[in-house]
Amino acid sequence: MSDLYALFGGTFDPIHYGHLRPVTALAQQVGLQKVTLLPNNVPPHRPQPEASAQQRVAMLRCAIADRPLFDIDTRELTRTTPSWTVDTLETLRAERGAQQPLGFIIGQDSLLTLGKWHRWQELLSLCHLLVCQRPGYAAQMATPEMQQWLDAHRAHEVQQLHRAPAGHIWLADTPLFDISATEIRQRRHHGQDCADLLPAAVIDYIDRAGLYRD
Ligand code: ATP
Numbered sequence: 001m002s003d004l005y006a007l008f009g010g011t012f013d014p015i016h017y018g019h020l021r022p023v024t025a026l027a028q029q030v031g032l033q034k035v036t037l038l039p040n041n042v043p044p045h046r047p048q049p050e051a052s053a054q055q056r057v058a059m060l061r062c063a064i065a066d067r068p069l070f071d072i073d074t075r076e077l078t079r080t081t082p083s084w085t086v087d088t089l090e091t092l093r094a095e096r097g098a099q100q101p102l103g104f105i106i107g108q109d110s111l112l113t114l115g116k117w118h119r120w121q122e123l124l125s126l127c128h129l130l131v132c133q134r135p136g137y138a139a140q141m142a143t144p145e146m147q148q149w150l151d152a153h154r155a156h157e158v159q160q161l162h163r164a165p166a167g168h169i170w171l172a173d174t175p176l177f178d179i180s181a182t183e184i185r186q187r188r189h190h191g192q193d194c195a196d197l198l199p200a201a202v203i204d205y206i207d208r209a210g211l212y213r214d
């Protein structure tokens with residue numbers, strides 16, 4: 001069976017250490033050789049990112065230039081229709097074959113709202129869910145039904161993620177970073193320093209592009 005491979009979806013407006021550091025720790029923990037960053041196409045009826053799709057990708061490039069664990073897949077940005085995670089995973093599954101162990105990485109906040117995702121019940125037939133901790137979010141699911149679903153699929157040994165192509169949830173023991181893109185945008189709008197929150201190369205890009213300014 002091929003190596004476990006994982007995708008990490010997000011708006012990345014901008015990418016920050018709260019994305020990069022927990023995922024790097026997760027990769028070491030579960031033995032991921034590669035993590036593909038999957039920037040989202042935000043549908044027109046939802047609040048739009050401040051940075052354009054092109055700028056969000058440029059920031060990802062800056063962030064990963066010296067991080068060989070990561071690469072980027074822009075397929076969701078090049079589609080004209082809204083792209084649901086489940087659709088993207090179906091395409092990837094078709095490309096990579098039925099046996100490829102595939103992970104989709106999310107933060108704890110995303111796990112808590114997973115029940116609202118489009119066709120969420122199908123996600124585990126396509127991938128494993130690899131969950132990074134995020135400070136400030138509940139450890140328990142919001143309803144007994146969702147908690148039962150989590151308990152039923154939770155993996156307790158890393159090998160389970162390598163042996164099966166999909167179907168498990170891994171609650172990773174990752175370091176906590178109380179960082180959000182929202183806070184970074186706000187700090188930039190107020191002219192405050194963000195040096196501890198995201199890579200210097202991304203800050204340089206933000207400065208050059210004049211992003212997150214009033
Ligand atoms: P925003 O503040 O604009 O909503 P964000 O910082 O939450 O953005 P996203 O791009 O929306 O970042 O997040 C992409 C993924 O990264 C989500 O699955 C989210 O749960 C996870 N994530 C974001 N920040 C953290 C963090 N500090 N710790 C762990 N996971 C995180």
